[in-house]
Amino acid sequence: MLQIDTWKRVLIWLVCIGGLVLALPNAFYTRVEQSNDARAAIELRGETPELTATAAQWPDFMPSSLVNLGLDLRGGAHLLAEVKVSDVYAARMDAMWPEIRNSLRDARDTVGTIRKQPSKPDEIRVKISQPEGMSRALELVRGLARPIQTLTGAGSNDIEVRGEGDEVIVTLSEAERLATDDRTVRQALEIVRRRIDEVGTREPTIQRQGADRILIQVPGIGSASELKEIIGTTAQLTFNPVISRGTDANARVGVGEKLAPSLDQEGVFYTIEAAPVVTGEELVDAQPAFDQNGRPAVNFRFNTSGARKFGDYTRDNVGAPFAITLDGEVISAPVIQSHIPGGSGIITGNFTVEESTNLAVLLRAGALPAGLEFLEERTIGPELGQDSIDAGKVATVVAFVAVLGFMWASYGLFGIFANIALIVNVGLLFGLLSVIGATLTLPGIAGIVLTVGMAVDANVLIFERIREELKTAKGPARAIELGYEKALSAILDANITTFITAVILFAMGSGPVRGFAITLGLGILTSVFTAIFVTRLLVVTWFERRRPKTIEV
Template sequence: MLQIDTWKRVLIWLVCLAGLAMALPNAFYTRVEQSNDAVSAIELGGATSELTQQAGQWPSWMPSSLVNLGLDLRGGAHLLAEVQVDDVYASRMEAMWPEVRDALRPERGTVGSIRKQPSEADEIRIKITKPEGMSRALEVVRGLARPIQSLSGVGSYDIEVRSEGSIIVVQLSEAEKLASDDRTVRQALEIVRRRIDEVGTREPTIQRQGADRILIQVPGIGSASELKEIIGTTAQLSFNPVVSRGADEDAAAGVGNKVIPSLDDEGIFYTVEAAPVVTGEELVDAQPAFDQNGRPAVNFRFNTSGARKFGDYTLENIGSPFAIVLDDEVVSAPVIQSHIPGGSGIITGNFTVEESTNLAVLLRAGALPAGLNFLEERTIGPELGQDSIDAGKVATIIAFAAVLVFMALSYGLFGLFANVALILNVALIFGLLSVIGATLTLPGIAGIVLTVGMAVDANVLIFERIREELKTAKGPSRAIELGYEKALSAILDANITTFITAVILFAMGSGPVRGFAITLGLGILTSVFTAIFVTRLMIVIWFERRRPKTIEV
């Protein structure tokens, strides 16, 4: 006999009501979005009459989670950036020179004096005055090689060392270059994500494309140029010893040094040691602040390793100038007045409050390991997104109406039960999308339209099985029960295979494909739930009240 326990009935209706409640804010999208933004602004900066009024547009006791609209629906900025992985080779070699120099110094009796020679970006050339000690020099420098920590570089080392007459040549190995390229792109990807998250934008799409490219799509942002300002600056901070200061840009820097301009003093150039004492990678915090004269500045703090190096250098070089270099420009070059043991300091310059805040964000998020070359940039207007939404609404309404009419004509009263379940199904999809904070894209709308078409498949299987059982002269109660039992395996098989496809699309696909996979996967879950539980519950309630002798499906 048809029977569903009371607790199961209550649970099914509670799930449906919860889905409807979570989907409801999307019917008042603009009002709820303004209310949510006002609540967030009040929490950050305090309440004003205008913000309080906006926050009151939606009741605080009601669910307020919304489906996030993707770039193609909301408008925003699209960038395709290429990571300049070659930039890392030069900085890697610059950082390695002090290590090579310190390793060879104890061997001066064997190799003679050592001098760094002009060289390519990805190598170091060192001349020794006693060529007869070359074998010992090569042995010492090769001892600095480290195994490559990657699957593709197992058994390889990061540097290759060879001799050319009295010159030692240190180069990055090809395996290390490949590993370095991969690390650089991964690091750039993470830092871009952190920088965008710092700004508080909604649901950005940030993905790696190919070997050295990053796709960045941020809905709701004003323009591509605005997005480039957030992520395009490398913000590479370093602290370098100052060799000299002057007005000649073409002054001979000397081996191991470089000439860079001053950020604030036009026409002034500093000659600094290329190898920094501390880099921005060792920063753990940076916050906008004001200096002793009330001008905008940035406070910074190093980690333990950076604090120790910073403290040791300031202790040994009291009275010497020390350059704070940001993206190859000297922000300031204060004279070290005393030992600074705490690992913290302040960056001053001719900043505005906005510039100091942005600089703090960039430093806090981390320095990009290499520059970005923007190959493609587009600003997508919201009116295009509105056109997509309108087209999606039309397609959904047409599909919805066609399915409702078909089910009503094909299966009569049972078709009407399936139609009610279909409406609940769509509401449950939007409720789940809102709860998990998913982003709805144009392919996502296509997934919903497809789900509407597929949602009745399970009901069709069930109703056809009930028809077959009725032909065997079984009673209506037994026919309904057997129809659900015998159709269950086919329903599960069909939907599980489709769900596996959706999971693969989500795991392997990019942003738009993922949007389609999410709505398709959630639609499968909700359609199975509504077909197996909701439709059956409505049929059971109807049957208990009417007790028909015969039924027509």
């Protein structure tokens, strides 16, 4: 006999009602989105009459989670950037030179005087005056090598040291280059994500592609050039000792030195030491501020290590100029007036308020470890996104109407039950997408259309099985019961294999493929639930009230 326990009936209806309530905000998308943005602004800046009125557009007690619209639906910017990993090698060599110099100086009686020689960016050449001390020099420099802390580089050191005549040559090992490349791209990925999050954009897609590329898609942003301004600045902050100042752009510099132009004084150039005392990587905070004259500036603060190095240098070099450089340009070169032990300071220059705020954002998010070369950039306007939404709506409605009509024509009253379950199914799908904060893309809409077509498959199997059971002269109640029981295994087999495919697409794919996999996978779950439980509950409820002697499916 057909029978469903009361608690099961209550639970099924609660799940359906809960899913439809969670999906409801998407029917009032613009109003709910504006309300959510206003509430977020109130938390940051406090209440204003305009924000309060906008926030009141949607009741507090109602769910407010929305299905986020992807780049192809909302419009926005798309960038494909290549990380210039080779830039890091030169910076790594510059940072290693002070260690090598100090190590060889301690053995001056054996190796003689030392002098850094011109070399490629990814190597260091050091000439010693006593070639007979080469073995000792190689031993000292090799002692600076560190083991590589990665699985692929296990057992290898980060540098390779060899001697040629009277020169010690230091290069990065191949294992260290691979580890450095991977580390650089990962760091660039994280910093790009932080910079975009600082701006407050909604649901960006930031993914690694291949060995050294990053895919960046930000819905709702004005243009690709605007996005490049946010993430394209390297913002490498360094603090370097000043050797001299002049106006010659072609002034000769010694080994271990470099020429840096002044950012706010045209025609002025500083000769500074290439190896910085402190870098922006040791910053823990940067905030826009004003100097003692009321001009925009940026306050900064170092971590413990940076504060110690900064404090030691200012203690030992009172009265000497100290260059603060940003991406190779000197933005300020103050004279050290006294010991600065706290590890904090202020960057001044000819900034506007907006420029000081942007600089603080870049410094706080961190410096990109290497430059980015933008290989591909596209701007998708909101009109194109709206066209995609409209096309998706048409496709969904056409598929929906066709399926509803087919089921009603083929199965009569039972087809109407399947149609009701199909409507509930779509509501549950949007409710789940809202709860998990999924991003809906054009392929995602294709997944929903496919779900609509697949959703009735299980009901078709059940109804056809009921037809077969009715032909064996069993009563209608027994035919319905056997129809659901015998069709269950086929339903589960078909949907489990499709769900596995969706999981593989999600795990292996990226961007639009994942959007399709999410809607397909969730659609399978809601389809199975509505087919096995919702339609059965509808059929059982109808049968208990009508008690028909015969039924037509």
